[in-house]
Amino acid sequence: MKRFIPVLKRTQLFSGVSENEISSMLTCLNVTLKTYKKGEYVFREGEHLSDIAVLVEGQLHIQRDDYWGNSNIISIVNVGEMFGEAYVTPNSGAMLNNVIAIADSAVLFFDAKRIITTCPSACRFHSMVVQNLFYAISDKNRKLVQKLSHMSNRSTREKLMSYLSEESSRQNSSTFIIPFNRQQLADFLSVDRSAMSKELCKMRDDGIIRFEKNQFTLI
Numbered sequence: 001m002k003r004f005i006p007v008l009k010r011t012q013l014f015s016g017v018s019e020n021e022i023s024s025m026l027t028c029l030n031v032t033l034k035t036y037k038k039g040e041y042v043f044r045e046g047e048h049l050s051d052i053a054v055l056v057e058g059q060l061h062i063q064r065d066d067y068w069g070n071s072n073i074i075s076i077v078n079v080g081e082m083f084g085e086a087y088v089t090p091n092s093g094a095m096l097n098n099v100i101a102i103a104d105s106a107v108l109f110f111d112a113k114r115i116i117t118t119c120p121s122a123c124r125f126h127s128m129v130v131q132n133l134f135y136a137i138s139d140k141n142r143k144l145v146q147k148l149s150h151m152s153n154r155s156t157r158e159k160l161m162s163y164l165s166e167e168s169s170r171q172n173s174s175t176f177i178i179p180f181n182r183q184q185l186a187d188f189l190s191v192d193r194s195a196m197s198k199e200l201c202k203m204r205d206d207g208i209i210r211f212e213k214n215q216f217t218l219i
Helices: 002-009 019-028 112-116 124-151 156-171 182-189 193-205
Strands: 032-036 041-043 051-057 060-065 071-077 098-101 105-111 175-177 209-212 215-218
Touching (some): 002 051, 002 105, 019 124, 071 182, 156 182, 156 193, 193 209
Antiparallel strands (some): 032 105, 209 215
16 A cells, blocks of 8 residues: 555645655555456445545546446546545435446545544644645536536537637647547537547538547647
């Protein structure tokens, strides 16, 4: 577990906390490590959570799957990002989505009660983690609002332009790589893959974009 301390040091949750301080907190926060093979579920819809999770290796998708097997990708979890925090409060209810590993992954689980309840010594770094948790939740809410802004557009083209424009701005370049293949992008934007692929080709023919696999250029 200690080999992941440098990863935790770079996370938003442990911003401003030294590696030595993180090491001393692992026992205090009752941290456990679990690994998952590609395709395995980390959480399933309907589960009740008591831990806040941080991905320290691999990549995960948070997605909603309907009865017929159709998926809607809610968000991607990259190394250093936390997830599950929305479901650890007493009245939050069960998980509404599935969390699945799309690559071999490792996850650290932190006892939520031990995070929000500072130890008797009220150590400085524990207080900082509580503060960072608040900031991280606020940041995730902002990203959710951004996704809703893409999906609020009526047409597939408008959704694509909204998403690609945001990625270009976020990466500060007119040429950028998105973290999705075609099916995943369609699931993320809640559109039909075939219709989306046709629209991408139309946008290319109209001189709006160029693309090669998951690399795009806005013209």
